[in-house]
Amino acid sequence: MTTDATPGIDPAPNPHATEEQVKAALTDTKLAQVLYHDWEAETYDEKWSISFDERCIDYARGRFDAVATDDSSLPYGRAMELGCGTGFFLLNLMQSGVAEKGSVTDLSPGMVKVALRNAENLGLDVDGRVADAEKIPYDDNTFDLVVGHAVLHHIPDVEQALREVLRVLKPGGRFIFAGEPSTIGDFYARWMSRATWFATTNITKFGPLQGWRRPQEELDESSRAAALEAVVDIHTFDPDELAGIARAAGANKVETATEELAAAMLGWPVRTFEAAVPPEKLGWGWARFAFGGWKRLTWLDENVLRKVVPPKFFYNVVVTGTKP
DSSP, X not given: OOSOOSOXXXXXXXXXXXXXXXXXXXXXXXXXXXXXXXXXXXXXXXXXXXXXXXXXXXXXXXXXXXXXXXOTTOSEEEEEEETOTTTHHHHHHHHTTSEEEEEEEESOHHXXXXXXXXXXXXXXXXXXXXXXXXXXXXXXXXXXXXXXXXXXXXXXXXXHHHHHHHHHEEEEXXXXXXXXXXXXXXXXXXXXHHHHHHHHHHHTTXXXXXGGSOOHXXXXXXHHHHHHHHHHXXXXXXXXXXXXXXXXXXXXXXXXXXXXXXXXXXXXXXXXXXXXXXXXXXXXXXXXXXXXXXXXXXXXXXXXXXXXXXXXXXXXXXXXXXXX
């Protein structure tokens, strides 16, 4: 059993990485994780259109249900989110009735701070720790459920992290990790994002479109963040290979699912465009277009493309397993 479950003094967030720190982080993956996610913490919800209302509650629950259909354990007593970010996955799952009590963990102090603030605003029973996924600071057999969203691809040793997840789970407990990039999906998403960024930041240099260009200092900061993003995004996953990693870590009843093909082809250019233009230029009409388009294409993915396209071509991978 581990002996470091008693909370210590977590490090303070560092939301404004310097150019020198960025250079150092280019050869230090975990430093890059901290700097990049501290950098993004206070604006992360806005950047990714994260909310804690019906829209995102339904989305989070959909990812859970994709691999945990007819789960008789609901509600789980205590759940942990690994690599919590701002708490998007766990807090929305708790609101949907998946768990009664929660813990948020992240390598980024800034993200833990925001996640705990979000939990407090929602009136949820949640504590938090700054934590390395490869050495989770909780005792064996602590949690009934461990979840994560878009986190495994940031972790250097995924198998070791899953061993740690299984260690802190109670016997029979479940883990679910969603939002992990597939190898093929990541290729086309990055290509579309780079093309959108290049086109938007160059077209808005000229004439009347200059009003649609973010101030240069914001673009410079975004470029430094993008340099770190290339370091923090370590892995992509073939669904079968990810399932194999989970089994090698010791998990039982491992299953995977994939989602978002057409929806990802809209979502990534939309998000990149939003990062390249002043936020005040985009109003409710844009938001309706982006969310409505994503919903329609998600319907296409689930009801048409899933029947004819192999799973590995979809963007997101979801994996679940249980502790023996």
